Each structure stands twice: as C-alpha cells, then as structure tokens.
Amino acid sequence: MSIAVRFEEVSKEYRPSRARYASVRTELSALLRWLVRRRRPSGGPLERRRALDRLSFEVQAGEAFAIIGPNGAGKTTALKLMARISLPSAGRIRLCGRVGALIEVGAGIHPELTGRENIWLYGRFVGMTRAALAQRFDEIVDFCELAYVLDEPVKTYSTGMQLRLGFAVASHVDPDILVVDEALAVGDAAFQAKCSERMAHLLRLGRTLVLVSHNLSAVEALCARGLLLIEGRARSLGPVHQVVRDYIDWVDAQHHSAARPAGALLRGGGLVLTRLTAHALDGDERYVFRPGEGIEVRLTVQAETAIRSPWFSLGVSDGRPGALIMCSMLERAEAFDLAPGEHQLLCRLPALPLAPRAYELWLSVRDASGAVDILDWSCVGSIRIVDPSPPSGPGALSAPWMYGPVRVPFEWSKG
Template sequence: MNRPGVTFNGVWKKFRRGERHDSLRDLIPSAVRALVRGGSDELAAEEFWALHDVSFDVAPGEALGIIGPNGAGKSTALKLLTRILKPTRGRCEVRGRVGALIEVAAGFHPDLTGRENVYLQGAIMGMKQAEIARKFEEIVEFAGITEFIDTPVKRYSSGMNARLGFAIAAHLDPDVLLIDEVLSVGDARFQERCVERMHALRASGVLLVFVSHNLTAVLDLCNRAVLIDRGRVRFDGHPAAAIQEYRRVTSNRDAGRPADADIHLAGVEVFDDRGRPVQAIDTGAGLTVRIHYKTSRPIERPHFAVDIHRGDGVYCHGTNTRLARLDLGTIDRDGHIDLVIPHLRLLPGCYSLSVGILDTHAVKPHDVQFHAYPFSVTSTCRDNGLVSLEHTWRVPDAQPARFSPVRKDRTDRKVALR
C-alpha cells in the first residue's frame, strides 16, 4: 500500500471579481450560469484565472514551500488541497490523514469551547475519541491556553486561535500537514516552537506543505520550493534557488516602475570566495555581498549598509561604509558596491541580509530592504552560540587531563579528587 502523498495535476481555478452569495437571490442566478456554461474554459466578464495549469507532487517526508507575491495563488492552492475549494479543471488529491491550518479559526465552531473544538477537529480527521483524549493534554500545553480551554473560541484572540489550530493540526498524528501564513499572528517564541514541531514531524515522515512570505523560514524548513506568480508555476526546485528566482522576478517587475528615491537598490547577489553565486556558505569561508544600485541624478557621498540577522531575529552583525570611513564621493551613474567578508564566522543556521543606501550622515535612508535576502550557513562545527571562534584545547604533556567525580569533604566544601 502506497504511503500518503499530495498530487496537484494540471489544476486550473477561476473566480469572478466581486462574486458574493449573501442571499438566495444571488445564489440562484450564479448556479444557473454555472449549469448553462458547464466546464467551459472561456472567461466571462469579470472572471479571471487564479491558478493556471499548476502541477506538482509531494512525496512523504518531503517539505514543500510555496512562495510568491501577494495574490499569486498560493493560498488558493492550499484551499484546493483541503477541499475548501473545487478546481475548475485538473486533479488535486491528498492521501492520508490531513492536519491543516489555513485561516485563523478556520474549522472552529465559534460557540463551542476550545475543548469541544479539539474533539470536533479530531473527529473530522477520522480519529476515535480515545485517541483524541490521549493527545488532549499535549495539545493544550503546546497551545498555552490551559486556563481558557473551556471558554468559547469566539472569545479567543487571533493569536490564541492560531496557537490552538496549529496544536490540533500538528498533534493529531497527521500524515499530511498543510500550513498557511497564518502562523505569523503568533508571538516569536510560539513561531519558534511551531518550526521545531514541523521539523520533528518531517523527520518522522510527515509530508509538509508550507505557504509563507517568511523566506528565511522556508529556507530553514523546506527541502523544496515552488514559486507561483500570477497563477502559474515559475520555478520548482531547491528553496534557495526558488528564492533567488523570486527576487529576480519581483526586481524585474519593480524595474519598470518609477523609483521615488534619487538612488535606489536594484538587486543583491551573494558570492563565495571564488566568485560563484551561492545560497549556502560554509562557516569560515569567504563571502561577498554585491549591492546593485540605480541613480536618477548625482548623489553626493551616499553610504551603503548591510545587516545580518539570524532566522529567529537575533542581530548578528551590522556595518556601513561610514563606519569604515569610506568616502564614495559623488555617484552619478548606475553601478554596484561589494562588501567582502574574508571569513564568515557564523555558526550553521538560516540568516537574512538587510541592505540599505543611506544619506551622507548614514542617518536618513534613500532605500532599504529588510530581511530581503536569505542565505544559509553550513558546517561540521558543533559549537554552541552565534559565532565560531578559532580555538584549540591544549593539554600539557607532563600533566595529562584527568576527570574525576566530585565529593564533599567534612566541611561540605566541594573538591575534585586527584
């Protein structure tokens, strides 16, 4: 018997702008139009394709990130997988028990308590009451709403709803976990716990589909990413390469728009010490950050800045050309500037670059892009903390190291046995 998986085969989905079914008077004409037109591929007035021949498969244990601009069709794809929506054409199939968090409070009955909704969601997922009961305390503890578990969920904040929704989806033994951007409503510590839980589920063979604008989280969590833009798949492959393509697509689109600033960022590239474009770098290896810029008039003595943050938001490093006492004079044409880091001492993990162009005093920004360029650091180093410090352990030959248990002497002072 085949393990559970996800199939999205030649899926098209169209909507009608402004379509609402608030009353029977609205619903009947819409239903009649649908019956008359049948499965026509032609678009009527005010109709548009939200998804256009989208295909992908996801294997058990694989984590697929779906990225793209707002309105690209990412959430529509997830709603099709959960059968909230039906495709206009094509086939989408999910095999196995599904845990899903698509929208805040989606699937919750507002008048039922948190406890009752846990059992309701478990029943919808096909679990027996005894199975849900075994998981109940773990779900409530993870969500952090113990004192409110017997309160109707309509009294919950959006964060409480999201925490309970994720806890249910991730703890009721799903074969497939579908998560939308809704996790962004949680606090930083809860988001960190969610990512840890998703890592554990993936390691146990659970299939994961993760929609997010948090590119650093996608790079950290997923082993594959699909870029959807204007309803079409533009890229399907390694997350770092998908993110790079996302940046290329959006920067090309922005290039056709007039820039408000007299000098603005035109793109960022990351190279290794051999000049090769990279999305992952080894601890201690060389790194070059190339900042491209465009100008509309001469700019006197601007400064360029780069900040590095870890995936959990920890500020790792920041520098700019003013701190380096670098006078760039007047810039009157398009170009680029390189920040060269001979030895990147960061420990393994996911990081992001923020880049900016500042005024003469490095105070007022001409243009800034925050956390816009994610990258990862890999290493065999097993040290803890943030950076890898070059070090050795030295033991004098005449006094070999001896490690002994600790005992207490008669005055209760701790001493090491020699």
C-alpha cells in the same frame, strides 16, 4: 518512495464577481433581460478568473515541499485544493494519506465555550476521532500552555491565547500530509518558534509537509523541494535552492534595474536612504556570497538638514524575528554627524559565517539621544549565501532545516 500528492493538469477558475452574493432580484432581472433580448446580461461571455492553469507536480511521501510565488499567484488556491476545501475546475488530484490543513487555525473556535470544550469540538472539526482526542488531550493542553484557563470561556482569552489553542489542536491531528499556509506566521516570536519546531517534529516522524510561504529563508531552511507559481502556472519546480533562486531572478526582472534597491528606500526625520548595495570585500557589487565570505554594505543617504550623530544599525536576518547578526553603532558609541547633502556610509563584515540560503538586510537609524528612531527598523535588501560544494559527508544531513543558520569552524575528536 511513494507519492503523497499528485496534481495532474489541475485548473481552478473562479466565477466572476457578478455571481457572488447575488440576490434573487438581480438574477430575476437578468433572466427577464435575457428573455427579452435573448442574450447574456453582460453582453458577452462571462470572463472567468483562472487561478491555476494546468498545474502538474508531485510531492514525495515524507518530504517537505514549498510553494512560493508572488501574491495572487495561486499558492493558497493550490493548498485549498489539496485540503479538499475547494474543488478543481479541471484536472485531477491524487492524495495518498490523510490531509491536515493549517490554514488560518482556529476558525471554528467558539468564544462562548471554554478552552476545554473547544479542544473537544475543534478537534472533531479538524478530523480527530473521539479516541484520538482523549489520548492526546493532555499533550494538546501542554502544548498550548493554557492549563490555567482551561475552564474559562475562550472569549476571555487574548488573541494570542486563542491562536495557541487553535494551533495546538490543529497540529496534533497527526495527518499523513500536513498542509501549512503562511498565515501561521502570526503570534509572538516564541509561538512562531514553537510552530516551526512542531513542523520539524512532524517531518522527523516521516510526515509529508507542504508549506506555502513568502518567507524564502524559512522555506529554504525547512524544505528540500519546491514549486514556483507565477500567475497560476508552474514557473520552476525542483530543488528548493534552485526554485528560490528562480523566484529572486523573477522578482529582479520585474524590477528591471540590476542594482536592486533603487529610489527612496526609507524616509523620515530629515533623512532619506536612497540606495543600499552589497559588495564583496574587493568592492564588486554582488548579492550572492559563499559561506564565510566577507561583505561590505554601502548605504547612500540624503540628509535634508544637518543631523547630529545619527546611530545606524544594520542587521542580517534569516526571516525569523530578531536579527542573526547585528552591527550597531550604538554598541560602539561611534557616530558621524551628517551635514546637509548626500553621504555614503560603509558597513564592513570581514566574514559572514552563514549557511546557504537567503538572508534579509535590515536597517534602523536613531537620533542623537539614541532612544528615538528616525528611520524605523525595516527590511531594505536581501543577499544569498550559496555553497558551491554542499556538505557531502557519508551522512549528509537529510534535510536542509537540520543545518543551523550560522556556520562556525568545528572539529570532533575522541577524548
């Protein structure tokens, strides 16, 4: 298998802010001061901000590769270097094949021009030839579902429509290496699903995908290998499950405490969620489970006043909009009145038939009417499903994204 992207000891430094938006006046006065005092205006050498520090990694052709890490770790910088938008300060990058970047799509769309004109222009901007555009024009229009307003100026479009237009064009460039920033994760649920499907489609065609995301579940679902960047350095590199694991451990270590959710997690309407823990059915506090294993979620809440029948809803999400599993009191018409003071609530799921990856726990609480949120729908914790014996049939599915998030028993037979 050949290599699509190769970083060799790549560093990227940014000049300090003094150099940004400088004016001739500040430069001249700096020059004058230098002439008079014979030293640099800031008194010492200018400190450069190092966004990437001797980073080396390889992406195989045809694989889906994830770059994860906290904010400011250099993920977007790495993408921009790959897309040739920005150049490395040191080191070397080798690219085999044409790179297409989905970094904030639609940046070149002009509001005064019509959708049709914009498809032609934006297509050229992102690197399509006239012939390729002519050939794929109808496909692009189909994809963005904007045929009915194609000859209206884009300024009359909604934000979502403009986004669809940009993504439709940018994702039809058909590059050998597709570089995607998580900024893509905007737009409505249907559009996000479409984006994911488009990326999966390109993977099936054998294209290489490099994805930057904070959404660990999406990363695990789509990618086979990954890179964890911390402060511009490679902290972990390898199979995506391991890399995600390392990232979660790093986040844990940053938070010091073993019981992860601590302090007031959510507050509102006289109710405070102070603690949320996950447990195995035998009561052990755990955040890692096997597929199909049961789980108990324990909430500690502080009622500041008496609260009559608050409706709790707990959801399990894989990072995509909406919950995979919803455990709501509203469905059962059972709620408990809370007297002022501390209470513990338990939500028990005898089995969690989910595929191995990270999941988020979400919570909301509604007031007695059942219509108004006391606590908004928010992410309050996370768990991981890990499979000690990954599926290993003769044709184990080639990519993680091919496994659905929910695992139910199934059997094939000949009728």
